[in-house]
Amino acid sequence: MSTKSKEKVQMDPAYIIKLTVTLFVTCVVVAAALGGVNAITEETIDRINWNKTVEAMKKVIPEAADFSDPLELSDTMTAAAASMGGTLDSVYEAQDANGEGIDCYALKVVTSGSQGKIEMMVGVDAEGTVTGVSIVKNSETSGIGSKVMTNMPTAAGIGVLSQFEGKSAADGTLTVGANVDAISGATVSTRGVTNGVNAALAVAGVLG
Amino acid sequence: MNFGKQLKEGLITQNPVLVQVLGMCSTMAITTSIMNGLGMGVSVLIILTASNVVISAIRKIVPDKIRIAMFIVVIAGFVTCVDLLFQAFVPAIAESLGVFIPLIVVNCIILGRAESFSYKNGVGASFVDGICQGLGYTAVLLVMCFIRELLGAGTLAGFRIIPEQFPVGILTLPVGGFLVLGCLIAAMQWALSKSKEGK
Numbered sequence: 001m002s003t004k005s006k007e008k009v010q011m012d013p014a015y016i017i018k019l020t021v022t023l024f025v026t027c028v029v030v031a032a033a034l035g036g037v038n039a040i041t042e043e044t045i046d047r048i049n050w051n052k053t054v055e056a057m058k059k060v061i062p063e064a065a066d067f068s069d070p071l072e073l074s075d076t077m078t079a080a081a082a083s084m085g086g087t088l089d090s091v092y093e094a095q096d097a098n099g100e101g102i103d104c105y106a107l108k109v110v111t112s113g114s115q116g117k118i119e120m121m122v123g124v125d126a127e128g129t130v131t132g133v134s135i136v137k138n139s140e141t142s143g144i145g146s147k148v149m150t151n152m153p154t155a156a157g158i159g160v161l162s163q164f165e166g167k168s169a170a171d172g173t174l175t176v177g178a179n180v181d182a183i184s185g186a187t188v189s190t191r192g193v194t195n196g197v198n199a200a201l202a203v204a205g206v207l208g
Numbered sequence: 209m210n211f212g213k214q215l216k217e218g219l220i221t222q223n224p225v226l227v228q229v230l231g232m233c234s235t236m237a238i239t240t241s242i243m244n245g246l247g248m249g250v251s252v253l254i255i256l257t258a259s260n261v262v263i264s265a266i267r268k269i270v271p272d273k274i275r276i277a278m279f280i281v282v283i284a285g286f287v288t289c290v291d292l293l294f295q296a297f298v299p300a301i302a303e304s305l306g307v308f309i310p311l312i313v314v315n316c317i318i319l320g321r322a323e324s325f326s327y328k329n330g331v332g333a334s335f336v337d338g339i340c341q342g343l344g345y346t347a348v349l350l351v352m353c354f355i356r357e358l359l360g361a362g363t364l365a366g367f368r369i370i371p372e373q374f375p376v377g378i379l380t381l382p383v384g385g386f387l388v389l390g391c392l393i394a395a396m397q398w399a400l401s402k403s404k405e406g407k
Contacts, residue, residue: 030285041296
């Protein structure tokens with residue numbers, strides 16, 4: 001301690017300028033290099049992400065041939081998702097082979113799992129019935145919560161994600177233990193997914 | 209430059225994880241499957257080697273007072289490059305490692321080697337050091353992954369070895385990480401002290 005407080009602070013302006021300039025130049029060089037790498041990879045990454053999104057959407061709405069660009073989110077839609085404990089990320093309308101909208105929507109919602117956020121895609125058809133649920137991104141515990149993410153069967157014998165197919169707003173709010181079966185040991189993860197489906201149904205209700 | 213000696217240091221006597229006890233967070237978090245361990249090990253190896261070389265090359269012009277800031281800028285640059293390249297060209301690994309790739313920036317193995325080795329040694333030696341320390345890190349990750357994936361999930365690289373009802377699920381949790389790592393460090397220290405007595 002005593003040696004430290006005695007150390008003379010160097011206030012020589014030339015030295016301080018040298019420090020600043022060195023650091024600044026380094027940052028500029030690194031930033032330029034990053035810009036270069038970004039330029040090379042940006043397009044590929046965007047394409048991969050869009051392909052992944054389309055793949056996830058096709059899983060939940062099998063009859064769709066293509067999908068619209070993301071719809072504009074209204075305040076009522078985000079509020080509807082929030083009231084069910086989910087965050088609405090984006091909404092896409094399914095299209096048939098001619099590019100006509102078929103009134104089915106793929107909703108990407110984000111909810112909380114046991115280890116962090118779960119990003120999931122929920123397909124809802126014109127009648128407001130869930131056509132499918134798939135997980136886009138999660139960080140659930142490998143071997144436990146991940147069982148929910150990979151649609152392992154529950155005690156009832158149906159895949160934990162598949163059990164949501166056919167549910168609609170008419171079933172009321174979905175609740176683990178009441179009308180949703182959890183994977184044993186992964187209740188929190190199942191609950192997270194259930195909240196996501198509830199949020200998607202609420203948004204679909206707003207969409208009409 | 210003595211490759212054999214540096215390799216022995218990286219793998220055994222100065223192993224970054226088991227002896228220097230650096231980079232614990234990533235070691236604990238990602239060692240739940242062999243593929244994760246391999247991906248993480250290789251990315252750290254690449255970043256460590258690259259940043260070691262650059263830091264060693266610029267060590268004479270880096271003012272002492274701001275060296276840590278300079279190191280971090282260089283390391284963060286390489287990490288971001290690797291992150292972007294992984295996302296673009298090996299999306300499967302990028303997805304399974306997720307946030308742990310960007311977090312390599314704060315992996316103390318890399319800053320530790322920058323400060324204790326490449327800032328004081330030539331480019332060639334730093335290059336070798338990066339590879340050896342990276343191999344040491346990767347080796348420990350693979351051992352941890354092997355134990356945790358085989359006994360915790362009953363699989364190896366995704367293939368089922370032990371039927372589903374037997375594995376000890378707790379090994380894939382953070383608790384299991386601490387247990388396995390603790391045992392490995394103890395075994396390593398025991399072996400090192402044994403070989404010292406032998407001399």
